[in-house]
Amino acid sequence: MSKSLLLTLFLGLTALLAQVPSTQAQSAKSEPIKIGAVISLTGPGAGTGQPQRQGLQLAEKVINANGGVNGQPIQIIIEDDGSKPDIAKSKAERLIFDEKVVAMLGPSLTASTGSVAALTNAEGVAELCFTGLGPKIELTYKSLYHLLPPQELNARAMLEYTAKELKAKRIGILHDTGYGQVVANQLNALREKYGVEFVVIEKFEVGASDVTAQAAKIRSANPDVLFVVATSAVPFRNAREVKMDQPIVSAIGSATYDYVRGFGEYADNIVFPEFLVGEDPKESQKDFVASFQKEYNALPKNFEAAAWDGVHVIARAIEKTGAAASPKEVATAIRGPYAGAMANYDFSKDDQTGIELSSYVFSKLSKGKFERLPFTTK
DSSP: OOHHHHHHHHHHHHHHHHHHHHHHHHHHHHSOEEEEEEEOSSSTTHHHHHHHHHHHHHHHHHHHHTTOBTTBOEEEEEEEOTTOHHHHHHHHHIIIIISOOSEEEOOSSHHHHHHHHHHHHHHTOEEEESSOOOSGGGGGOTTEEESSOOHHHHHHHHHHHHHHTSOOOEEEEEEESSHHHHHHHHHHHHHHHHTOEEEEEEEEOTTOSOOHHHHHHHHHHOOSEEEEEOSSSHHHHHHHHTTOOSOEEEOGGGOSHHHHHHHGGGOSSEEEEESOOTTSOOGGGHHHHHHHHHHHSSOOOHHHHHHHHHHHHHHHHHHHHOTTOOHHHHHHHHOSEEEOSSOEEETTSTTSSOOOGGGOEEEEEETTEEEEOSOOOO
16 A cells, blocks of 8 residues: 555544544534423412423523523423422432433422422432422522512512502401411411401312302401412302402412413402513513513413523523533522512522512402502512
């Protein structure tokens, strides 16, 4: 074989070998960054989980259309927990140990959040849940962050409107035994500060299909205002069916279009302390609302916006740390302020969310539509 031929073969082989690292790097660059999500797509919490899925999928689509995170696409793997804490934990285990996700989103319900948080805390994986701060043990979980306000703040928002706008003193409370019980505890702790009296408190099991008996007991006490704290349309409908015509003030957990459809003919005269009124968004929310409306031909609310924010919070953390960062590094990078579509957060705060009362807006249902009320918490 001639020297010139040998030289040609050598140079060709050298060029081929030089391309291998480049090809491997390009392949690694195209691999998606996996993010896990456990939400309630079925069961009693589906009214929150379904909107959350829309927010997650829209954020994934928009981020990837804009080049991904540091040039790498993201992939959100969504699992349904059926609104059950044990299933939520098992689904999270699969995502963390089998799929090797870099961070977790969800769950949708308070009990499921606690179940998953014990796991994510042990593994140092960031968990951005769609609930507010509940049991005090959550304060010990250093990789847990909340995309909804703490229940003490939810309670304050309900009382702010009731005491200052409705001028009501005698309040009845109808709540479920999950999320509702946590908010009810906070309402009771704040009662004296706002100078109100809880004349009757009735509770029901999460997922109950009829709470007429409890609603009738509240009607007999004749409160000025009824507080309903639940993630279900049932208590609202039953309260009206027993001829309670007093104003109803709801916690944020029921402020979804899915639940409103379940209210049926009884959807009017219900006030919501919340963050996003799709029919009348704040200036900082208009881009998100427009993107959502274009994608789904519908208006978003709080849970869609919280899910959108959660994906972007994780994406920003990965931008800071790099795609090769460990889940623990990503969890640490999340700490700090973030201006979201739903609210302004500060994940370095003790309550793991940093949302303040001034972020709230108040809305009222009129013919199935939400109208922003002229009220400020300042």
